[in-house]
Amino acid sequence: MRELIGLCQKLLRDGDVKVVIGYEEGPRGVRPAVITDPAGCERLVFDHRAVHNLVAYLSPRRGHLRDLGRAAVVVKGCDVAAFATLLRESQLEREGAVLVGVRCGGVYRSAAGSGPLDEKNVADRCGDCGLREPGTVDHLVGELPAAPPVSGRRAARIAEIENMSPAERFAYWREVLADCVRCNACRSACPLCVCERCLADKTDPRWVESSPHPRGNLSWHMARALHLAGRCVDCGDCERACPFGIPLTLINGKVGLVMRERFGFAPGEDPEVPAPIGTFDTDDSQEFIR
Amino acid sequence: MSNEKTESLFITDADLAALASDLIAAGTRVVAPVPSGDDEGRTHYRALSSADRFALDGPLPCGSLKEFFLPPTEVLLRWRRDQGKVEVDPAPPDAPATVILGAAPCDVAGPPVVDRVMDWDFRDEPWFARREATVVIARACPGRDASCFCTAVGLSPSSTRGADIMLSPTGESGGGHAVRVLTDKGADLVKRHRARFGAARGAAGAERLAAEAESRVAGNLDIDPRAVRSWLAANFDHPLWRRLADRCHGCGACAAVCPACHCFDIVDEPDGTDHGARRRNWDMCQFSLFTLHGSGHNPRQTQSARIRQRVMHKFSIYPERFGEILCTGCGRCARACPGGMDLPEILRELQRLAGGKSTAGGA
Amino acid sequence: MDSVAATDTEQAVTAAFEPRIIAFVCNWCTYTGADLAGTSRIQMAPNVRIIRLPCTGRIDPLFIVKAFERGADGVIVSGCHPGDCHYSSGNFHARRRFAVAREIMGFFGIDTGRVVFSWVSASEGRKWSEVVNDATSQVRALGPFTAYRDLAAGKG
Numbered sequence: 028m029r030e031l032i033g034l035c036q037k038l039l040r041d042g043d044v045k046v047v048i049g050y051e052e053g054p055r056g057v058r059p060a061v062i063t064d065p066a067g068c069e070r071l072v073f074d075h076r077a078v079h080n081l082v083a084y085l086s087p088r089r090g091h092l093r094d095l096g097r098a099a100v101v102v103k104g105c106d107v108a109a110f111a112t113l114l115r116e117s118q119l120e121r122e123g124a125v126l127v128g129v130r131c132g133g134v135y136r137s138a139a140g141s142g143p144l145d146e147k148n149v150a151d152r153c154g155d156c157g158l159r160e161p162g163t164v165d166h167l168v169g170e171l172p173a174a175p176p177v178s179g180r181r182a183a184r185i186a187e188i189e190n191m192s193p194a195e196r197f198a199y200w201r202e203v204l205a206d207c208v209r210c211n212a213c214r215s216a217c218p219l220c221v222c223e224r225c226l227a228d229k230t231d232p233r234w235v236e237s238s239p240h241p242r243g244n245l246s247w248h249m250a251r252a253l254h255l256a257g258r259c260v261d262c263g264d265c266e267r268a269c270p271f272g273i274p275l276t277l278i279n280g281k282v283g284l285v286m287r288e289r290f291g292f293a294p295g296e297d298p299e300v301p302a303p304i305g306t307f308d309t310d311d312s313q314e315f316i317r
Numbered sequence: 318m319s320n321e322k323t324e325s326l327f328i329t330d331a332d333l334a335a336l337a338s339d340l341i342a343a344g345t346r347v348v349a350p351v352p353s354g355d356d357e358g359r360t361h362y363r364a365l366s367s368a369d370r371f372a373l374d375g376p377l378p379c380g381s382l383k384e385f386f387l388p389p390t391e392v393l394l395r396w397r398r399d400q401g402k403v404e405v406d407p408a409p410p411d412a413p414a415t416v417i418l419g420a421a422p423c424d425v426a427g428p429p430v431v432d433r434v435m436d437w438d439f440r441d442e443p444w445f446a447r448r449e450a451t452v453v454i455a456r457a458c459p460g461r462d463a464s465c466f467c468t469a470v471g472l473s474p475s476s477t478r479g480a481d482i483m484l485s486p487t488g489e490s491g492g493g494h495a496v497r498v499l500t501d502k503g504a505d506l507v508k509r510h511r512a513r514f515g516a517a518r519g520a521a522g523a524e525r526l527a528a529e530a531e532s533r534v535a536g537n538l539d540i541d542p543r544a545v546r547s548w549l550a551a552n553f554d555h556p557l558w559r560r561l562a563d564r565c566h567g568c569g570a571c572a573a574v575c576p577a578c579h580c581f582d583i584v585d586e587p588d589g590t591d592h593g594a595r596r597r598n599w600d601m602c603q604f605s606l607f608t609l610h611g612s613g614h615n616p617r618q619t620q621s622a623r624i625r626q627r628v629m630h631k632f633s634i635y636p637e638r639f640g641e642i643l644c645t646g647c648g649r650c651a652r653a654c655p656g657g658m659d660l661p662e663i664l665r666e667l668q669r670l671a672g673g674k675s676t677a678g679g680a
Numbered sequence: 681m682d683s684v685a686a687t688d689t690e691q692a693v694t695a696a697f698e699p700r701i702i703a704f705v706c707n708w709c710t711y712t713g714a715d716l717a718g719t720s721r722i723q724m725a726p727n728v729r730i731i732r733l734p735c736t737g738r739i740d741p742l743f744i745v746k747a748f749e750r751g752a753d754g755v756i757v758s759g760c761h762p763g764d765c766h767y768s769s770g771n772f773h774a775r776r777r778f779a780v781a782r783e784i785m786g787f788f789g790i791d792t793g794r795v796v797f798s799w800v801s802a803s804e805g806r807k808w809s810e811v812v813n814d815a816t817s818q819v820r821a822l823g824p825f826t827a828y829r830d831l832a833a834g835k836g
Binding site: 246253256305306313 | 746784788790796
Binding site for chain 1: 353355356357359361379380384389390463464560562563564566567568569570572573574582584586596598599601604606619620621649651652653655656657659661662
């Protein structure tokens with residue numbers, strides 16, 4: 028879209044930023060673009076296939092983009108929530124990036140999606156999005172499209188799992204996680220997994236086994252869920268990154284529900300909202316504690 | 318590739334399913350592409366519990382056949398400590414009798430390529446135990462999508478490399494496959510199940526489909542691997558590497574799905590205070606910790622160094638050492654990459670930089 | 681990956697099954713309370729091994745996971761009542777963390793009946809004995825956590 032392209036070109040020409048991180052047409056559909064010259068901005072696109080959370084590329088862990096200098100990042104509202112979380116945690120500085128917000132009408136579940144957006148191909152998180160016009164960005168482009176369709180798919184799956192007995196659930200996850208080979212794509216693609224040295228890579232002591240056997244895999248996915256509680260913005264990049272199609276958004280979706288129900292917390296664009304884990308209320312519910 | 322051993326037969330779809338059932342009933346592990354039941358229509362190579370589910374016409378399975386020769390995790394030995402004395406028990410390799418049924422040629426060609434390093438300075442007994450215990454029935458591929466590039470690395474959608482038996486669709490309306498028996502192992506399996514196979518037919522149809530598939534895939538990428546190899550060997554510090562890694566997340570998805578990647582990590586894992594197991598696990602060269610030394614030095618500290626290593630290992634170093642490209646052109650790395658890294662795109666760029674002449678179908 | 685048709689391998693409860701329970705307790709309250717229970721000669725089930733930590737705020741939910749990995753059938757987590765934390769707010773942080781951990785573990789199929797949380801003060805020796813006895817009979821009824829032990833490397 029011209030407005031986006033023109034803006035990014037101007038940002039580069041004026042020297043406000045040294046690199047634009049956006050979306051471009053790749054050999055297999057839309058993919059992240061890293062552009063350092065104004066002419067390259069002609070490649071920028073934005074449509075329902077712009078599923079990736081590009082805030083991941085601002086991660087302090089990714090040295091190879093930081094050395095380019097200040098970045099402009101094309102962001103949807105959900106991506107801004109990741110940025111806000113990283114600001115909240117002092118992992119990034121607000122001036123470190125220019126946020127180019129795009130008014131959003133929802134994205135596909137997969138970057139290779141096509142056709143009109145409907146309840147079958149829309150990403151699960153889009154249905155109840157309150158950030159279609161992000162406010163804390165530096166620039167906001169595009170017309171506000173129609174609201175995205177709602178997919179009840181994930182809620183139904185989570186409810187199905189919750190209705191299982193503990194033994195059935197245990198067997199379910201054991202089977203589903205049997206495909207995990209610990210390639211760490213979920214972790215690497217996640218904008219919130221920013222630790223220079225992940226807990227799962229520490230060997231002294233070894234808290235999370237690195238072996239992709241059921242014991243190690245269960246421990247990894249539980250640990251990741253725990254460490255993302257209140258931080259995950261439900262971008263779904265983990266599940267999209269998984270080469271074996273493990274339904275990781277079921278896990279993060281469940282944790283998101285817990286955050287909402289117990290602490291009234293949902294990912295948002297205001298970094299001043301306190302993180303639910305790391306803060307407390309003196310009268311937090313404790314019905315499970317005798 | 319034909320020799321005196323090559324026997325030609327035919328098998329109907331019903332007989333193929335029956336063959337799978339017979340093998341399963343005999344206690345053989347039968348591995349075939351199976352729908353994974355998710356919303357995206359993926360398939361996986363899985364051990365079948367019954368012949369019902371295999372899906373030969375689906376997309377290329379997410380993972381390669383690698384896990385059936387080099388499991389994602391494998392016990393090498395177990396130890397037990399008893400009052401200061403340590404007992405060590407090498408674990409016998411888990412090598413069940415296996416038939417791989419209907420695998421794509423790009424997958425089937427992977428193990429023979431990796432055989433070279435597995436028998437280089439040290440013979441990897443667990444790998445070869447599983448190689449020996451496995452009969453590979455490949456199936457000619459129609460060419461899946463724009464990310465396929467088997468022809469660019471010396472293979473083709475009907476390559477028989479690594480196959481004991483080759484099944485080729487014939488295009489006949491009744492289905493069924495033309496069968497070529499390629500090795501002694503293949504001949505042995507056919508002999509034990511002779512009733513399932515009929516007289517040869519459909520060769521012309523099979524050849525026509527194979528030619529169509531080959532030209533389809535050849536249109537995706539055309540490189541001269543020798544020119545690329547020479548360029549790589551001479552351009553370790555080329556500026557290309559600097560920016561190639563920009564969209565790479567440093568995850569291991571590419572290595573996880575690759576038929577040729579085989580790097581592993583060895584860990585000692587206690588199961589209790591006094592016993593445990595030493596395991597071999599898949600490792601990924603794109604991890605930042607992959608070459609981290611105990612001293613704290615990391616010779617590949619940047620993602621661009623790691624990407625460079627990956628490309629060089631596959632297209633320069635392994636060919637130099639073993640005369641084989643460490644890639645079968647399956648395209649999974651491009652399909653799996655969350656950051657949009659695309660190996661065919663990279664190879665095209667290397668070809669351009671190498672200024673090499675294109676040769677049809679690769680070297 | 682092979683399609684693992686995982687079955688529930690928890691065995692039927694036998695009279696011989698004695699659950700192994702690990703208790704992560706804070707030093708200032710529960711540990712002292714447990715000590716009081718002991719010196720008061722209150723009878724308690726012998727199934728619980730106590731691990732002493734400075735504060736419930738130190739308890740990483742992974743400790744609970746590790747306990748199950750290593751063969752525990754049940755876990756107790758106990759500390760000072762909110763407002764009484766020796767370090768002021770450790771247990772407030774812990775309370776939130778435990779709430780989330782419990783839900784996550786439950787979602788993955790760890791029966792939440794196997795993990796007992798309590799606030800036991802230094803003077804509540806009797807309460808500690810009740811927590812111990814109740815947890816033990818609760819976990820005994822659930823049976824050995826063989827499903828977790830079967831995840832052990834050899835059967836993976």
